[in-house]
Amino acid sequence: MTTGTIELKASDFKSGINPDWCPGCGDFGVLNSLQRACAELGLQPHQILTVSGIGCSSNLPGYINSYGMHTLHGRSLAFASGAKLSNHDLTVIATGGDGDGYGIGGNHLTHTARRNVDITYIVMNNQVYGLTTGQISPTSRLDMKTKSTPFGNVESPINPITSAIMSGATYVARAFSGDIRHTTAIIKGAIEHKGFSLVDIFSPCVTFNLDNSNDFFKERVTKLEDQNHDIGDWKAACEKAIEWGSTINIGLFYQDPDSKSLGAREPVLNDGPLSSRTLGITEDQTKKLLGRMM
Amino acid sequence: MAAGKFDFALAIGGEAGQGIATPGNIMARLFIRRGLHLNAYNAYQSIVRGGHIFLTIRVSEEPVYTHGDKLDLIVCLNQDTMDRHLGLLGDDTRILFNSDTITPGEGAKGVGICPIPVSELTQSRNRLIQNTVGVGATCSLMGLDFSILEESLTARFARQGQSVVDENVGVAKAGYEYAAKNFEAFPVALPGNPHHLAQWAGNEAIGMGAAAAGVKFYAAYPMSPSTGVLHWFAQNARDLGIMVRQVEDEIAAANMVIGAAQTGTRAMTATSGGGFALMTEAVGAAAMMEIPVVMVNVQRAGPSTGVPTKTEQGDLWQVLGASQGDFPRLIVAPTSALDMFNTIPEIFNLVDHYQCPGLVLSDLLISEGTFSVDPDAINMNPTIDRGELITEDSTQNGYNRYQNTESGIAPRAVPGTKGYIHVVSTDEHDEDGSLISDEFTNPYKRRASVERRARKFSDILERVAAPELQGPKDAEVTLIGWGSSEGAIREAVELLEDRGVTANRLQVKWMVPLHSDAISAVVNSAKCAIIVENNHSGQFYRYLRSETGLTIDKHIRKYDGEPFMPHHIADGAQEILAGKADTFVPYQEVNV
Ligand SMILES: Cc1ncc(C[n+]2csc(CCOP(=O)(O)OP(=O)(O)O)c2C)c(N)n1
Ligand code: SF4
Numbered sequence: 001m002t003t004g005t006i007e008l009k010a011s012d013f014k015s016g017i018n019p020d021w022c023p024g025c026g027d028f029g030v031l032n033s034l035q036r037a038c039a040e041l042g043l044q045p046h047q048i049l050t051v052s053g054i055g056c057s058s059n060l061p062g063y064i065n066s067y068g069m070h071t072l073h074g075r076s077l078a079f080a081s082g083a084k085l086s087n088h089d090l091t092v093i094a095t096g097g098d099g100d101g102y103g104i105g106g107n108h109l110t111h112t113a114r115r116n117v118d119i120t121y122i123v124m125n126n127q128v129y130g131l132t133t134g135q136i137s138p139t140s141r142l143d144m145k146t147k148s149t150p151f152g153n154v155e156s157p158i159n160p161i162t163s164a165i166m167s168g169a170t171y172v173a174r175a176f177s178g179d180i181r182h183t184t185a186i187i188k189g190a191i192e193h194k195g196f197s198l199v200d201i202f203s204p205c206v207t208f209n210l211d212n213s214n215d216f217f218k219e220r221v222t223k224l225e226d227q228n229h230d231i232g233d234w235k236a237a238c239e240k241a242i243e244w245g246s247t248i249n250i251g252l253f254y255q256d257p258d259s260k261s262l263g264a265r266e267p268v269l270n271d272g273p274l275s276s277r278t279l280g281i282t283e284d285q286t287k288k289l290l291g292r293m294m
Numbered sequence: 295m296a297a298g299k300f301d302f303a304l305a306i307g308g309e310a311g312q313g314i315a316t317p318g319n320i321m322a323r324l325f326i327r328r329g330l331h332l333n334a335y336n337a338y339q340s341i342v343r344g345g346h347i348f349l350t351i352r353v354s355e356e357p358v359y360t361h362g363d364k365l366d367l368i369v370c371l372n373q374d375t376m377d378r379h380l381g382l383l384g385d386d387t388r389i390l391f392n393s394d395t396i397t398p399g400e401g402a403k404g405v406g407i408c409p410i411p412v413s414e415l416t417q418s419r420n421r422l423i424q425n426t427v428g429v430g431a432t433c434s435l436m437g438l439d440f441s442i443l444e445e446s447l448t449a450r451f452a453r454q455g456q457s458v459v460d461e462n463v464g465v466a467k468a469g470y471e472y473a474a475k476n477f478e479a480f481p482v483a484l485p486g487n488p489h490h491l492a493q494w495a496g497n498e499a500i501g502m503g504a505a506a507a508g509v510k511f512y513a514a515y516p517m518s519p520s521t522g523v524l525h526w527f528a529q530n531a532r533d534l535g536i537m538v539r540q541v542e543d544e545i546a547a548a549n550m551v552i553g554a555a556q557t558g559t560r561a562m563t564a565t566s567g568g569g570f571a572l573m574t575e576a577v578g579a580a581a582m583m584e585i586p587v588v589m590v591n592v593q594r595a596g597p598s599t600g601v602p603t604k605t606e607q608g609d610l611w612q613v614l615g616a617s618q619g620d621f622p623r624l625i626v627a628p629t630s631a632l633d634m635f636n637t638i639p640e641i642f643n644l645v646d647h648y649q650c651p652g653l654v655l656s657d658l659l660i661s662e663g664t665f666s667v668d669p670d671a672i673n674m675n676p677t678i679d680r681g682e683l684i685t686e687d688s689t690q691n692g693y694n695r696y697q698n699t700e701s702g703i704a705p706r707a708v709p710g711t712k713g714y715i716h717v718v719s720t721d722e723h724d725e726d727g728s729l730i731s732d733e734f735t736n737p738y739k740r741r742a743s744v745e746r747r748a749r750k751f752s753d754i755l756e757r758v759a760a761p762e763l764q765g766p767k768d769a770e771v772t773l774i775g776w777g778s779s780e781g782a783i784r785e786a787v788e789l790l791e792d793r794g795v796t797a798n799r800l801q802v803k804w805m806v807p808l809h810s811d812a813i814s815a816v817v818n819s820a821k822c823a824i825i826v827e828n829n830h831s832g833q834f835y836r837y838l839r840s841e842t843g844l845t846i847d848k849h850i851r852k853y854d855g856e857p858f859m860p861h862h863i864a865d866g867a868q869e870i871l872a873g874k875a876d877t878f879v880p881y882q883e884v885n886v
Pocket of ligand 2: 020024025026027056057126130204206207
């Protein structure tokens, strides 16, 4: 990283704009944890790019002191991948909601994970659509009543952790926004990880999902770090991820220690970021191109 | 073959999987290496094995702008070709075929029937060998010295080893000698010119233009007829230092390209109409965030999956209306492969200047056609103008990404630069990038944003060339076309001249901005203006009418999947002049 930079505090990562989330929204804890993680890692704001989709949670880039792209609903990973592959010196963090990431953007999640683009993806999972005022999301539980399921949800939720592991993600973790210290540690690990990381964070919506509340999670979350879990064992990780009852596991489920990111596999990036290359074609390159046409 | 300049058309027909491409490539390469111009069109079907393919290669001493109106020689690789196309041949033509497997039909007077007993000439069991025999016989009929073909076959098969070279040269020679002994060669031998030409397909011209423009990031999802662009990039990525990604869908491709562009890299994607449909939300995102990107739509016959291997100019309204909301964009429809090559760097400079999306319309005719090009005409070092781009750090604070400047254009800083932190967003935003879509909704600011984005383009017409009338001012008929039809219209004008009708033509390339005044002036002074379009509903005409109020009631339209041949347009113009039709739809003679 850049030399001679001053150490920054978490508060230095606040933008001038106050979040317009409902008081008590879980997303505050996620923002707070992310700001702490950036400070503790010694990152500089201009070297960070946060990229989000659309949703309450996707407003996050406006609230953190970093470069940001507040893009289209479901598309944050596509924008983030382009940015990271174009300038791999940037720390690229994608953020958004469960509808954004697991619903409309689900295809991109599978493929960004498989491609192992070096991006940290933070999903504020509130098991509901917040911004559109309360409909089911792909993580809503069976029987849940929302405006779009007034008689109860008859579809089963997906499990983001097992899905991500199966898609080939190389760092897969879950956190709870009510535990800022733990969430900060998980996000730090994700940013430091070389490759694609998914951090699914329970981030309760206090307005539209009263079932999966702060108290609901407080009573249930159990840290994997206290359970002798082997993070290299993806099968064990999946077993831990599907436990859903009186205990719900949080922490790092799976990490591939040999992860090689797409950027590291692609020889085109050996000469440094694309964004700082000089444009134009050399005489030798021109000769070769024309030679093939003759 | 017309007297005067050498102008010859050779067609090879067969089914997919019979290897038509190889003899086609051998002949094309041979022609350009003799400094001859060529224009090749491959009529094919969406099938990997079977079906019917008909490749036409027109070769001439002078530049040729279409694959032409007539055929001189057909090489049949199967019975189907004989049955479908023999009727297209007239005086002084030849048809070559393998008499082991193909029975000749009843040809018109003047058609030289040239059966070759392939199994007698070669012992090879390789079923592709008849192609090489055919190439040998073709060269003999065209009056080429065998050594020239030998050289070209040697170069072509060298990588596969000496035995493959020997086999091919051997059977080509057998075909050559058999034809020399048994058939009458064409009266005029293939000429030569010491200045070698090069050849490219339009999709390669798109890739080359992008590379020349400094594109370093290309993402796409395969879709005919745009896939050649992806193949070109993939092939050249490592040499040129370009990141090329085949991604999960066109939505990802378009949005990735915008992400790359936001960090300051020139980035592009190409697709066909179906893929472009998936990109439309991204077009608006680029416009709202003001990130310069170029997206190419290589049109094919639609709607929906349509006819993947056939051409049409049917996506004009799609690109005009792509993405919700009311915002300016640039749209250009280059008129040839070389024009495509030159236009890509031009539109990159424009989108960098205006910080907006730029849309390029190609179509199967340009993208998959093969054309000769003078290598000296290929400028790989075009002007590169990045517009107001900030890449140097600063200690100053208070940067406004969307400053309400007089020109409407605000200097653009890229992530990683110190002192310019900001968020770009697809929500409406204030000058500093903060949202004015929610709590801070403000009609005055919203109005200022809309006006600033529109104001950016106030001088755009000065920056792109207006279309120019070609030909005599007082011509009896004025043919107006857009995009890829330029070649056919140009040759139709010549044909009309031969038939005693004076014609001039106007080819429109820039759709947005549209040079309404220049076009109106031409239409208003025309004796008989006819709009020529490769679609059914007259998309360009309806657009022109909406922008200018002009009404034109004479049209030539074609929507059978095949491109215009010059005589289609000339015939149409004459029918219209004679008062026999207002809208003329030509009959497509070549049936593939
Ligand atoms: C293409 C498109 N479809 C629908 C929407 C409307 N929309 C905005 S946010 C959202 C869902 C939000 O839910 P989630 O992603 O879980 O985020 P949350 O608001 O709960 O944080 C929807 C459907 C949109 N903006 N774009
Ligand atoms: S609606 Fe729910 S998710 Fe959105 S801000 Fe309010 S509490 Fe948070």
